[in-house]
Amino acid sequence: xxxxxxxxxxxxxxxxxxxxxxxxxxxxxxxxxxxxxxxxxxxxxxxxxxxxxxxxxxxxxxxxxxxxxxxxxxxxxxxxxxxxxxxxxxxxxxxxxxxxxxxxxxxxxxxxxxxxxxxxxxxxxxxxxxxxxxxxxxxxxxxxxxxxxxxxxxxxxxxxxxxxxxxxxxxxxxxxxxxxxxxxxxxxxxxxxxxxxxxxxxxxxxxxxxxxxxxxxxxxxxxxxxxxxxxxxxxxxxxxxxxxxxxxxxxxxxxxxxxxxxxxxxxxxxxxxxxxxxxxxxxxxxxxxxxxxxxxxxxxxxxxxxxxxxxxxxxxxxxxxxxxxxxxxxxxxxxxxxxxxxxxxxxxxxxxxxxxxxxxxxxxxxxxxxxxxxxxxxxxxxxxxxxxxxxxxxxxxxxxxxxxxxxxxxx
Numbered sequence: 001x002x003x004x005x006x007x008x009x010x011x012x013x014x015x016x017x018x019x020x021x022x023x024x025x026x027x028x029x030x031x032x033x034x035x036x037x038x039x040x041x042x043x044x045x046x047x048x049x050x051x052x053x054x055x056x057x058x059x060x061x062x063x064x065x066x067x068x069x070x071x072x073x074x075x076x077x078x079x080x081x082x083x084x085x086x087x088x089x090x091x092x093x094x095x096x097x098x099x100x101x102x103x104x105x106x107x108x109x110x111x112x113x114x115x116x117x118x119x120x121x122x123x124x125x126x127x128x129x130x131x132x133x134x135x136x137x138x139x140x141x142x143x144x145x146x147x148x149x150x151x152x153x154x155x156x157x158x159x160x161x162x163x164x165x166x167x168x169x170x171x172x173x174x175x176x177x178x179x180x181x182x183x184x185x186x187x188x189x190x191x192x193x194x195x196x197x198x199x200x201x202x203x204x205x206x207x208x209x210x211x212x213x214x215x216x217x218x219x220x221x222x223x224x225x226x227x228x229x230x231x232x233x234x235x236x237x238x239x240x241x242x243x244x245x246x247x248x249x250x251x252x253x254x255x256x257x258x259x260x261x262x263x264x265x266x267x268x269x270x271x272x273x274x275x276x277x278x279x280x281x282x283x284x285x286x287x288x289x290x291x292x293x294x295x296x297x298x299x300x301x302x303x304x305x306x307x308x309x310x311x312x313x314x315x316x317x318x319x320x321x322x323x324x325x326x327x328x329x330x331x332x333x334x335x336x337x338x339x340x341x342x343x344x345x346x347x348x349x350x351x352x353x354x355x356x357x358x359x360x361x362x363x364x365x366x367x368x369x370x371x372x373x374x375x376x377x378x379x380x381x382x383x384x385x386x387x388x389x390x391x392x393x394x395x396x397x398x399x400x401x402x403x404x405x406x407x408x409x410x411x
Contacts, residue, residue: 011316014316017274042148047138050140051104054101056112056114057075060077076123077268091106113135118127186253187301191226191383192226210251231351265326266291272289273289275287283299283300311383331400331401332361336363336393336395344391350383352401382403
């Protein structure tokens with residue numbers, strides 16, 4: 001087992017530990033944010049016919065070659081086509097058909113003009129310009145051609161991809177399955193959120209916080225509650241969870257005290273310890289292990305430490321188990337709006353709030369940086385990485401941050 005390793009070593013180790021990817025077939029709406037496990041090849045042309053992209057009139061372009069604003073050409077209107085219907089009439093010289101957006105272009109027509117560019121009655125339409133053949137017509141297969149590879153295996157499915165699947169009549173689709181995640185908090189001091197807080201006790205907030213981080217990835221975790229710092233209590237809980245869970249995340253019990261028993265629990269279960277302790281603050285006492293094709297993570301019981309080490313080390317592993325390959329957080333250069341006076345010998349992750357104003361990024365830091373301060377995480381959307389032996393940083397300095405979820409724009 002490696003111990004007291006660098007951030008880079010930690011990430012390299014975890015990059016190699018990817019559980020076998022499971023494939024499942026799901027209803028297309030349930031595939032949102034999943035990774036496609038098959039190539040999607042179109043069995044049809046989209047659109048399946050020449051269609052109108054606007055409300056207007058369909059006619060023969062050769063009939064209006066001499067049309068001008070001063071000398072319009074008048075055409076006889078012989079039919080009216082709504083979307084979803086097909087005209088049975090064939091256009092002849094001097095004729096036009098009224099057509100709605102999405103309707104099939106009638107036989108004989110090779111151009112469409114929008115209503116606003118004409119003058120019309122129920123029986124005739126005046127054309128004031130000469131349009132070329134094919135103008136304002138969406139050709140059959142212009143969007144997607146029959147036999148075309150439209151979605152590649154490995155693509156992340158978003159709303160647009162779901163729209164394409166629906167267009168092709170794909171009610172279900174094969175995707176890489178989301179991992180089954182179990183979360184356990186350890187600590188004699190913990191009570192559940194609906195229990196009375198007696199002297200010396202605190203509520204188990206970590207499990208819910210980490211579960212929310214997992215859920216934000218589109219995974220529905222299972223909370224195992226909390227238990228005492230007792231191997232005889234912890235091991236059976238984890239052993240039962242390993243029968244169904246792909247990944248187990250614990251908080252608490254990962255440091256060096258007498259009550260820090262997660263590392264020993266992983267050993268008793270027969271897991272191979274990958275590493276213990278990383279050169280970073282907060283969250284140094286993280287432990288990771290593997291058992292067969294399952295991953296086990298032990299995070300610090302300090303909320304900020306658990307939060308940040310989850311984002312940096314656990315989140316990428318969860319994403320890889322879903323077939324995702326782009327797991328890095330978005331990085332940007334930003335202007336610091338707060339002083340950071342500390343100079344630490346260790347690498348440090350500082351929670352932050354970053355926003356955009358007038359095309360530039362700005363970042364504010366909280367007043368409290370302790371790993372046990374949960375409130376300092378609220379309203380923060382980014383992380384500022386402070387390399388060891390760097391700093392202090394002053395207001396106005398340019399720094400680099402990683403976005404956790406969203407970018408806020410100040411009006």
